[in-house]
Amino acid sequence: MALYRDEGIVLRTTRLGEADRIVTLATPEHGKVRGVAKGVRRTKSRIGARLEPLGHVTMLCWRGRELDVITQVEILEPFRSLREDLSRLGPAMTMLEVADQASAERHAAPELFALLLGALRTLSTSSSTLVLAGFLWRFLAVEGVSPVVDSCATCGCPGPLVAFDPAEGGFLCRRCRRGQAVGEESVGIVQRILGGGLRGVLGEGEHASDDEVERLGLLAVERHLDRRLRTAHNPLSPYGAGGSAE
Amino acid sequence: MTKEDANRLARAIVEVKERTTICRTCFNVGVGERCAICADERRDPTVVCVVEDPRDIVAIERTREFRGRYHVLGGALSPIEGVGPDQLRIKELLRRIEPERVKEVILCTNPNLEGETTAMYLAKQLAPLGLRVTRIASGLPVGGDLEYADELTLGRALEGRREVQP
Ligand SMILES: [Zn+2]
Ligand SMILES: [Zn+2]
Numbered sequence: 184m185a186l187y188r189d190e191g192i193v194l195r196t197t198r199l200g201e202a203d204r205i206v207t208l209a210t211p212e213h214g215k216v217r218g219v220a221k222g223v224r225r226t227k228s229r230i231g232a233r234l235e236p237l238g239h240v241t242m243l244c245w246r247g248r249e250l251d252v253i254t255q256v257e258i259l260e261p262f263r264s265l266r267e268d269l270s271r272l273g274p275a276m277t278m279l280e281v282a283d284q285a286s287a288e289r290h291a292a293p294e295l296f297a298l299l300l301g302a303l304r305t306l307s308t309s310s311s312t313l314v315l316a317g318f319l320w321r322f323l324a325v326e327g328v329s330p331v332v333d334s335c336a337t338c339g340c341p342g343p344l345v346a347f348d349p350a351e352g353g354f355l356c357r358r359c360r361r362g363q364a365v366g367e368e369s370v371g372i373v374q375r376i377l378g379g380g381l382r383g384v385l386g387e388g389e390h391a392s393d394d395e396v397e398r399l400g401l402l403a404v405e406r407h408l409d410r411r412l413r414t415a416h417n418p419l420s421p422y423g424a425g426g427s428a429e
Numbered sequence: 430m431t432k433e434d435a436n437r438l439a440r441a442i443v444e445v446k447e448r449t450t451i452c453r454t455c456f457n458v459g460v461g462e463r464c465a466i467c468a469d470e471r472r473d474p475t476v477v478c479v480v481e482d483p484r485d486i487v488a489i490e491r492t493r494e495f496r497g498r499y500h501v502l503g504g505a506l507s508p509i510e511g512v513g514p515d516q517l518r519i520k521e522l523l524r525r526i527e528p529e530r531v532k533e534v535i536l537c538t539n540p541n542l543e544g545e546t547t548a549m550y551l552a553k554q555l556a557p558l559g560l561r562v563t564r565i566a567s568g569l570p571v572g573g574d575l576e577y578a579d580e581l582t583l584g585r586a587l588e589g590r591r592e593v594q595p
Contacts, residue, residue, distance in 0.1 A: 195509050232579040236509075236542045261581055266542060269549050276508045283509075414508040 185246040189213050190259065192299055193238045194283040198224070206234045206253060207283060208242075211296040215286040218244055218251035230256045237262045237275060239300065264307045271306055274315035276414040278302055281322055284408045294325045311385040312393040313372070319400030320376045328407050332373050335359055344370050347399050349406040363399065368392040373399070454525070456501035456518055458483045466499060473497045475532040479522065479551065481505050481539060489537065497535075500525065505543035506550055512543075514550065522551070526558050533561040540567045 191208035194215075199205050202224045208216045223231035233240055233256045243255040265275045282299045286292050302318040305311075323329050331353030334341050344354035348362025354370055355361060369392040375384050376396075390396075401415055430438075451457075452464035459465055466472060466486070476497030480486055486499050502517045525531060534555055538544035548564050555562045566589040569578050578586075 229577060229579040232581040235581075258580055261584075263581075263584075266545055267549070269546070269553065272546060272549075273508070280509055413511045 186243065187213065187246060188241065188243050189216070190239070190241045191216060192279075192282070192296070192303070193234055193236050193240065194279045195236055196220075196234060204231075204234065205250065208240075209282045209286055209292070209296055209299055211293040212291050214290040214292045215283070215288045216244065216251060217249075217288065218242075218253040219247075220253045220256075233258045235266075236279060237265055237303070239303070260304075262303055262307055265303065273414070274318075275303060275306055277315060277412060278306075278318050280412050280414045281319070281404060281408070284410065284412075285322070285326065295322075298322060298325050305385065309385055311387075312389055313376075313385055313396060316372075316393065316397035316400045317376050317381045317385065319397065319404050320373060321381065323400075323403055323407060324377060326407060329377060330354070330403055332370070332377055342370075343367070347402075349403040363402070365399065366392055366395060369395045369399065372396050455499045456483075456503060456521070457486055457499055471496075474529050476535065477522075477525065477529075477531050477533070478535045478537050480537045481544065481547070485537065497533075498529075502538070502547065505538055505547040507543045507546075517547070519551065519554065523554060523558075526555075526560065531560060533563060536562065536564045 189210040189212045191210040194207045194209055196204045196206045199219060202222050204220050204223050206218055206220050208218070210216050220230055220234050222228050223234060230253070234253070238258060239260040239262065240256050240258050242253055242257070245252040245254065262275070265271045278299060282295060286295055298318065298321055302314060302321075305317075306314045330336070330347075330349065332344075335344060335356035336348075336351045336353035337355055337359035340356050340358075342354075342356055345357050345364060346355040346360040346362055347353070347365045348355060351359070351361055354365070354373075368390060372384055372390060372392060373396060375381070401412065405411055448460050449458055450460060450462070452459050452467055453462050454467045455464060457464040457466060461468075473496050477500050478489065478495060478497055479500045479502060480489070481502050481504055483501055486501070489495055489499075500518070500522045502519065502522070504512060504517055506512055506514065506517065522534075526534075534551070536548040536551055538547045552562050552564075566585075567582060568586045568589065569575065569582060575583070
């Protein structure tokens, strides 16, 4: 068995037997890693606290056939401000779920890792309501499925763009309109997020269309992943119980 | 084990299973409609300790420090696993506050992300009811060495420090 070191962000953990946990992490060099952490549910284990979801850690693992074995863990950032604030925890959990669904096991994914880490850092310090939206739209770009946002996805005309349909590949003009109707401000914000202007958008404070931009991003990401994101449709999220972007 | 022993054991298990019920008030396990703790008049009904699982009650009872009542949620919120407030006995807890004249709710969920999430959610739900809502402190294991403590526990223990009486 090979020993390797990597950093990671804990995406989720599940119980295994009496005292162990299976921990799923996003890493830059090894993609999604699923490893066993032994004895972590006993109160005396130091590793247990470090392997809670949202923890950004560096670790030493033995490569196993299906599951790796996590031996040493040091915490880099515990992201306590995310854990202790429900309004930040909801979006953070959605980011973890997206990363979990998107990453393939044992395939390096440095861009996805950097996106997730950056988004969590921003979420822990920024008061902008567009952090999750920014993550979702940028995620599509990292995955290579960036929607067409600068012109009509169907006819290619420059606009005005009045609708969004992920099935058509992006924003649509008045003639080609399908799917969700969208406001002009939303179109502008998405164009800036994907055009390298995310930092500027986040620095502006709340826009009236922030919710819409997030909802559209969620719609596109759910279509790309071909599944509903559980964390985005529960009472901890801004949409509340049963709320849906569909 | 003889065949007869095995049959006797099987009957005993069935009997225990049939007699074990879930308390209608706090959802602890017991026999009959109310568990031993809810039925005990000496216990203070105005302080309710909220736990995830009946096994947590056993652990807290062992401390012999708590003389109030309990409420078992039946789990913890976990958005990623799809466990929302409707799957837990949260409404049942809120319904107990007024008739039982509850003055304090102690949130005793696990010190992990799901437990903390549940505690924050409950604190928000209980806030408008005008009672004291507390969370158990997470500290260092007694008998352990400081140098072996993980940094999250140590950080919280520092935050929850108390005045030392001279
Ligand atoms: Zn068009
Ligand atoms: Zn009871």
